[in-house]
Amino acid sequence: MAQPADLLYSKEHEWVKVEGDTATVGITDYAQNSLGDIVYVELPKVGKQIDQFGNIGVVESVKAVSDLFTPIGGEVVEVNNGLDADPAAVNRDPYGAGWLFKVKLKDASEKSNLLSPDDYEKIAQD
Amino acid sequence: MTASTDLRRTALYGEHVKAGARLVPFAGFEMPVQYAGILKEHDAVRHRAGLFDLSHMGQFMLEGPNVAQWADTLTINAVGTMKPMQARYNIFCNPQGGAHDDTIFYRLENDRWMLVVNGANADKMWDHLNANLAEGVRLENLHGRNALIAIQGPKSVELLQPHVDIDLASMKYYFCAQGNAYGRPAIIARTGYTGEDGFELFVSGDHAPEIWSNLLRDESANGLEPCGLGARDVLRLEAGMPLYGHELTEEIGPVQGGQQWALKMSKPEFIGRNVLAEQLERDDYPRIVGLVMAGRAPAREGYKVFLGDREVGEVRSGSMAPSVENKNIATALVAKDAATVGTTLAVEIRGTKHDATVVNLPFYKRAK
Secondary structure (H helix, E strand, O other): OOOOOOOEEOOOOEEEEEEOOEEEEEEOHHHHHHHOOEEEEEOOOOOOEEOOOOEEEEEEEOOOEEEEEOOOOEEEEEEOOHHHHOOOHHHHOOOOOOOOEEEEEOOHHHHHHOEOHHHHHHHHOO | OOOHHHOEOOOOHHHHHHOOOEEEEEOOEEEEEEOOOHHHHHHHHHHOEEEEEOOOOEEEEEEOOOHHHHHHOOEOOOOOOOOOOEEEEEEEEOOOOOEEEEEEEEEEEOOEEEEEEOHHHHHHHHHHHHHOOOOOOEEEEOOOOEEEEEEEOOOHHHHHHHHEOOOOOOOOOOEEEEEEEOOEEEEEEOOOOOOOOEEEEEEEOOOHHHHHHHHHHHHHHHOEEEEOHHHHHHHHHHOOOOOEOOOEOOOOOHHHHOOHHHOOOOOOOOOOHHHHHHHHHHOOOOEEEEEEEOOOOOOOOOOEEEEOOEEEEEEEEEEEEOOOOOEEEEEEEEOHHHOOOOOEEEEEEOOEEEEEEEEOOOOOOOOO
């Protein structure tokens, strides 16, 4: 599956969509497929300051607990509460209904530490 | 993790690769953890039927006039009283009352048994049997040579019957028969590890791929799906069945693990008997209980369990349970005073305590 072209990516298989001074974060299709059926997502609380590439939560499949890293730093301004009742949305629609949280950017230059869709594609094919 | 070159492959490895299964190292073999997905496969077994490759499990043949008497000195359940073609769950203990392995005996003939042991324990158990060998007992190790294919789920009789020459509907639970599957010799047993009706087919590794692929070719349209070890673990946990290494270990024996129903203290002597008798007498041992979590966060192996502020034990297995209203269930080894059904305990998950209630096992029981 091709990576959406309007997103940036991390080596830890998260995506970022930057719009103005806010970024939406999720995990990639490759990540959700590798994890398998997702049953629980633990996200940072609204208002929390998080640092780029910091460990900020977990994504759990039936079998395993995986750490969640944020691809970008800032203040958490919204989390996807719908995932409490329907964590499988991350499997079904990782770039849409399965988004995880939104951050008010601390430093827009952090974007330069992220991967383009083409560069991420190379990682996700391994 | 072991390098893949060191891993063994079952006779069905090629079928798993063709089907696009996700393979993981398990008990020294490269085994399918999932095909289409754990939840989908779980649903197939609960409502239709699933097909499992369990060829990693150890199959030993025990033959000779003294097998029954000998095996009864090594195990907690009765071997000698088994009827021909009967199957019986049994546990081999160490002298401290812990479990070497939990197993199933199949009495194929008066003086011939098959013993099925856990894959991860196959080498240990083969050594244990040989170290304790007696006159009039001959052993043969078929581990990795014979295959084991299980079909599990409410449609098992319907989907398997057209392809075997045994009357499946009349076979009792925990009995077996020697017959043929697609014309190939098979020991067919009404046993399983999912909490559903089903059968296990012990066949030659040479015949396993054709039986496996024929079953999927003929019965996929009727609901049969290949299933991996991931779904099997959720199914067995819901059904309250122990998994060696979790609810039973060299330290956790059958009294603590909840297998007292299989413990025949009427047998005068067997390895571990003295310690088990003392445990029963004192009744103060930590024990395995079932937990249902109140919240959405799953309990996982190793998480600490509390009664109030006091640490009383740890989680041994945990999963989201589709057949228990999608709640998170777990087993935990806890102190006696924390083990009463209805008690509210707390499981510490990443530094936060989450409520859990002690419940009776099994979590799930199929409608008869």
